[in-house]
Amino acid sequence: MIKKTAPKGKTILVIEDERPLLEAINTKLEKNGFSVLSARSVEQAFGAKLIKNDLGIMTVHSVEQALMYLETLEQVNAIWLDHHLLGKEDGLYFVKKIKANGGRWKSIPIFVVSNAASPTTIKSYIKSGVSKYYVKSDHRLDEIIADITLFLDHPGKIKKVVSVA
C-alpha cells in the first residue's frame, strides 16, 4: 500500500496538541522510517524542546531567533501541523511566520492535519502556501504518510487537492 522509499534520514516536525494523537503520529512515522521532532505548541515548535543535540535547554523569545536556531540545528524535511495548538498561537500563525521569515524554512512542505478548521481557515492555509490540508477524522495515518513520502520523493508531483470539512 505504501511505497516506503522516502525515508533515509528524513526528519518530520510534528506539531499537534492532543497527546494521544501525537503519539500515534510519531509511532507511525517512526515505523515508516522517519525521524520525528514533535511539539504541542507554536512556542515549543520554535523553542528549546526541539533540540535533540547536546546543546542543553535554550529558551527563545522571538520567532526570528527560533528560526535562526532551527536553521543551524536541525534538518527538517516536512512539517505535520495541527490547527488548534496549546498556547495562544495556532497553526496558521506558525505557517505565516515560517513563510514570512524566508530562508530554507520557507520551502519546507507543510501538511495540515486538523479537525477543527472552518472552510475560511482552510482557504487561508492554502493561500499561505501549505502543501495539503487533511480533515483528521477522514484520513488514515498511512494515507497521509504515503502522500508525504510521495511528495518528498517527487516534489511538485502531488496535487494540491484540498479535502474540506
Next chain:
Amino acid sequence: MNKKTAISASSDIILSLKVLAREKEIVRRKLAVTAEKLAVTAKKLAATAREKESVRRKLAATAREKEIVRRKLAITAAQLAATARKLAATAEEKEDVRRKLVVTAAKLATTAEKLAVTAREKEIVRRKLAVTAAKLATTAEKLAVTAAKLAATAAKLAVTAEEKESVRRKLAVTAEEKEVVRRKLVVTAAQLAAVAEEKEGVRRKLVVTAAKLATTAEEKEVVRRKLAAAAEEKESVRRKLVVVAEKLKKSYETLEHKVLQRTKDLEMSRAKEEAILLSIGDGLLVTDEKGNIIIINKRAEELLGVESKDVLGKVFSNAMFLVDEKGKPIPPEKHPARVALMGSATTASGHVYYDMRKDKTKFPMAIMATPVILDGKVIGTIKIFRDITDEREIDKAKTEFVSLASHQLRTPLSAVNWYAEMLLAGDAGEMNEKQKKYLNEVYRSNQRMVELVNALLDVSSLELGTFMIEPKSTDICKLAKDVIGEQKAEITAKKLSFSFLCKKRKVCMLVDPKHLRMVMQNILSNAVKYTPEGGKIIFSISPADKKNILLKVSDTGYGIPKHQQDKIFTKLFRADNVRDKDTNGTGLGLYIVKSIVENSGGKVWFKSSGEEGNKGTVFYVTLPLEGIKKSAKNK
C-alpha cells in the same frame, strides 16, 4: 489927514470886501460840496425808501398769510372744542359702565360664595361616592369570580352548543322531510276531502233515488244500504284524515317554535364564537373570497402593527406584507393566502415568511392559510400566524451547538481511528483472527460515527448559512464518473447491473464541485444501498430543457413507502422499509441533497411505486445550466 484917513478907510473896506468875497466863495464852495453831499444823501434816501417799500410789501404779504393761518387756527380750535365736548360725553358713558360693572362684580362675588358652598356639598357627595366606589370594587371582584365561573360554564356551553348544533342540523333535516310529508298529506287530505264531498253528493242523490226506488225494488234497497254503508265508511275515512291533518298542523307549529328557539340559541352561540375567535392567542385574519379582510383579532393587530379600523374591508395585503429573509417581497401567486384562495388545501406551515411592517421592521412568522369552503365553493380564507423569532433563535442555538459538538467529537474519533488502524496494521504485534475481527468492527463503527458527524456538520453549516458556495467550471460527467468509482466496490459486491449514460463526452457547468459531488454521492449510494443483490441501477445526465440539466438515478430497489414519501427529505427521517433492512444510515443524506440543490436554484424530486415488490425508485435533480451564484456568506 481926512483924505488920507478916508483913503485908508476905503482901502480897508475894499480889503474887507475882498476878504468877504473870498469867504463867500469858500462858503459857496462849501455849499456846493454840501449840496453835492445832499444830493448823494437824497439818492441814498430814495434807495432806502424803495427798500422800505419792498419790505413793507413783504410785511403786508406776511400779514395776509398770518391772517390765513389765524383763520385756520380758529377753525381747528372750534373742532377741538367739539371733540372735547364729545370726549366729555364718552367719559360720562364710561362712568356709567364702570358703575354697572361694580354692581356685576358684587353679584359675581355673591355667586362665587354660593359656588363655594355648592363645592363643599359636592366634596361631601364625592366622599360618599368614593365609599360607594370601594363597595363597588368589592362587588366587582365578586363579579370577576362569578365571571370566571361563567367562563368555565361558557366553555362547557360551547361544547354543548356544538352538540346542539349537530342536533339542530338533524332536526332541520327532519323538519324539512316532515314538512314535505305534511304538504303531501295536506294535498292528499284536500283531494280526499273533495272526493268525499263528491261522494257525499252522490250518496245524497242515491238516498233520494233509493227513497224513490224503495217502494219499487228490494234489491235496490239492499244496494242502497250497501251504498249507505260504503258512504259511512268513506265518511269515517274523511274524518280520520281531518284528524291527521290537524295533528300535522300541530306538529308543524311545534317545529316552528323549536326552530325559533334554536335560531335564538344559535345567535347566542354565534356571538360567543366570535368572541372566542377574536380572543385567540395567535394572529387571526379572515378574508372573504376576494381577499378583503372581514375579521382581524387583537393579536394580529399587534403583530402586524395595524389597527382593525384601518384595514377592515380592505385587501389583506394592506395589513400583511410578506417578504423573504432578505426582505424581497413574496410574489402574489406564492402568497399562502392566494394559494388558499385558489381552493387548494391548507398551505404548509413549514415555510418561514417575514412580515414587513409599515415602520420597515420585520419579524419571522409561521403562517397557516386555510380556504373556507361552503357547499364546495371557496368563500374566503383563514390565516393563523405567530411570531417565531424565539423558536428561530433556539433553532439556531441548537444548530450551533451541533456544529461545536461535532468538531469536538472528531478528535476522539481520530484517536480511535488511528489506533485501530495501527493495531490492524500489526504495528503493535500480530493479532489473532478473532482480535482482528473485533477490531475491524470497532474500526467500521468508528467510520460510521465519522460519517454521521460529517453529515451533522454539513447540515449545521447549511442551516447556519455558513455553507460556502464556490462555483467553478466543472465537467459534471467526469465528476459523476469519480463518484461512481467510489461506489464500484459495493456495486460489484452486490452484483448490481450498473449503467451510466452521458450523451456528450464532456458537460461543463459552473457549479460547486464539492456540493455536486455530495448530491451525487448521496443519491447514488442510496440507490446502491437500497437495491437488493442482482438489481439494476441507471445513472444518466441529459438536458432537462433549454435552461436546466437533469441528473437521473433509477434503481430496482425497495422503493419508498407511499405513506412516507412526503417525509423523505426531512432531517433524520428514514423510511420504515429500509430501517428494517439496514441500520447503517443517518437520515441526513436526502435532507442535505435537497438543501444543496435548492440553494443552487435547482429542484429535486422522485418517483417510487412504494408498494411491496421492489419496484424501485427514480431520483431526479435539475440544475440551472447558467450556473450557480456564488454565496458570500461565511463564518
